[in-house]
Amino acid sequence: MTVICLMLFVTICTLSSAFSIRNSMNRDLREFCRADFQIHMTKVLDDGENVEFTYQNIEDVYAAAGEDLTEGFSETLHFAAYGDPSLTLEDSLGDHLEEIKAQFPYVRFTSKEMLVKVSDHNALCRLYGTNTVELDQDECIMICNFASMQNIRDTALTAGMPVTVFGNTLHSKYDKCQDGFIEIGAQASNMGIYIVPDAVVDENNRICDYFVGNYAADNEEQRYQAENDQRTRSKIVLNGWKEQHPDTELYCIVNTKYDIYDGTIGVGAMVTFLGLYIGLVFLIACGAILALKQLSESVDSIGRYEMLRKIGAEDRDISNSLFWQTGIFFLLPLLLAIIHSVFGMKFAGHILELIGTQRVSASIASTSVILLVIYGGYFLITYYCSKGIIKERK
Numbered sequence: 001m002t003v004i005c006l007m008l009f010v011t012i013c014t015l016s017s018a019f020s021i022r023n024s025m026n027r028d029l030r031e032f033c034r035a036d037f038q039i040h041m042t043k044v045l046d047d048g049e050n051v052e053f054t055y056q057n058i059e060d061v062y063a064a065a066g067e068d069l070t071e072g073f074s075e076t077l078h079f080a081a082y083g084d085p086s087l088t089l090e091d092s093l094g095d096h097l098e099e100i101k102a103q104f105p106y107v108r109f110t111s112k113e114m115l116v117k118v119s120d121h122n123a124l125c126r127l128y129g130t131n132t133v134e135l136d137q138d139e140c141i142m143i144c145n146f147a148s149m150q151n152i153r154d155t156a157l158t159a160g161m162p163v164t165v166f167g168n169t170l171h172s173k174y175d176k177c178q179d180g181f182i183e184i185g186a187q188a189s190n191m192g193i194y195i196v197p198d199a200v201v202d203e204n205n206r207i208c209d210y211f212v213g214n215y216a217a218d219n220e221e222q223r224y225q226a227e228n229d230q231r232t233r234s235k236i237v238l239n240g241w242k243e244q245h246p247d248t249e250l251y252c253i254v255n256t257k258y259d260i261y262d263g264t265i266g267v268g269a270m271v272t273f274l275g276l277y278i279g280l281v282f283l284i285a286c287g288a289i290l291a292l293k294q295l296s297e298s299v300d301s302i303g304r305y306e307m308l309r310k311i312g313a314e315d316r317d318i319s320n321s322l323f324w325q326t327g328i329f330f331l332l333p334l335l336l337a338i339i340h341s342v343f344g345m346k347f348a349g350h351i352l353e354l355i356g357t358q359r360v361s362a363s364i365a366s367t368s369v370i371l372l373v374i375y376g377g378y379f380l381i382t383y384y385c386s387k388g389i390i391k392e393r394k
Contacts, residue, residue, distance in 0.1 A: 008337030018275020019363035055206035073213035079120035083112030143180030287378030298386035
């Protein structure tokens with residue numbers, strides 16, 4: 001019985017997690033991949049002891065290769081992100097720093113907080129089709145959609161701790177993070193960006209450059225062609241830069257909607273297949289084991305049922321007794337597995353949250369249907385077979 005409960009527990013957790021990842025990926029693709037093409041670029045300075053990321057204009061890199069950055073796009077946006085050396089991640093988190101370090105030990109807490117002008121943010125929102133924001137000169141907004149970091153940043157924001165940006169004291173307009181993102185992707189991964197008034201920004205402290213665009217294409221075939229053209233152009237441009245500047249390294253991320261979709265759909269299909277394979281194998285094995293055990297007991301109990309008939313028990317009463325006996329035999333391990341799964345899914349939810357997957361509870365419905373069909377099917381088959389065994393031995 002213990003083994004059966006464990007197998008059902010694994011089935012419920014595996015199926016629920018797999019469906020949750022698949023559903024989350026499908027939803028997140030529509031939510032966070034709102035442009036066709038994006039480049040994120042910084043220059044890497046490495047003196048052998050320290051590595052520093054500094055600003056590099058994408059347009060200059062393309063121009064050096066004789067290419068027009070905006071060619072092939074119907075709408076574009078080119079903007080920079082900024083960083084204040086005196087405002088790092090550990091500075092903005094205040095008293096909650098140690099808690100975050102324990103939770104995210106590999107995060108560089110000495111890195112500068114990313115700052116984006118409100119005008120650039122609103123222009124990006126219009127391109128993405130999301131809501132714009134308004135700020136007074138002494139206000140800022142933290143946008144973040146990575147759930148684990150959201151909770152921690154909300155704690156700091158609720159405390160009302162101001163931030164100093166290039167000598168200007170700013171207060172958060174809200175006491176919680178606002179949903180938002182800069183980089184297109186397949187999931188919620190923004191760990192926090194400050195949206196600040198244009199006037200407080202120091203143009204000499206740009207740390208990275210962004211270019212976002214939508215292809216000038218009218219149909220899917222033209223979009224695929226534009227995708228291939230832009231990929232080829234970006235490779236030529238970056239290779240040309242490396243040849244002209246062998247001592248300078250560029251940290252460049254080129255994201256395209258088709259690449260993100262292809263990669264995510266592939267991962268989603270693999271996760272769903274593995275989840276269904278493992279879950280269904282365990283579920284079918286549980287049903288088969290319980291069915292064989294119950295049928296074996298039915299055969300051994302033929303004499304007892306014959307004795308009940310001899311003392312006047314009706315077939316209807318015997319069938320009801322057999323139904324409840326089989327039902328309890330199947331239901332008890334399932335109930336124990338469900339109780340364990342409540343705690344197991346809470347733990348799985350925390351793990352899935354770290355990879356940007358949320359709303360685990362929404363996948364429970366799909367898992368319940370599979371359990372009802374397969375496990376319930378084994379129960380009914382076992383009941384009718386047991387009933388047949390007893391009738392054949394009258």
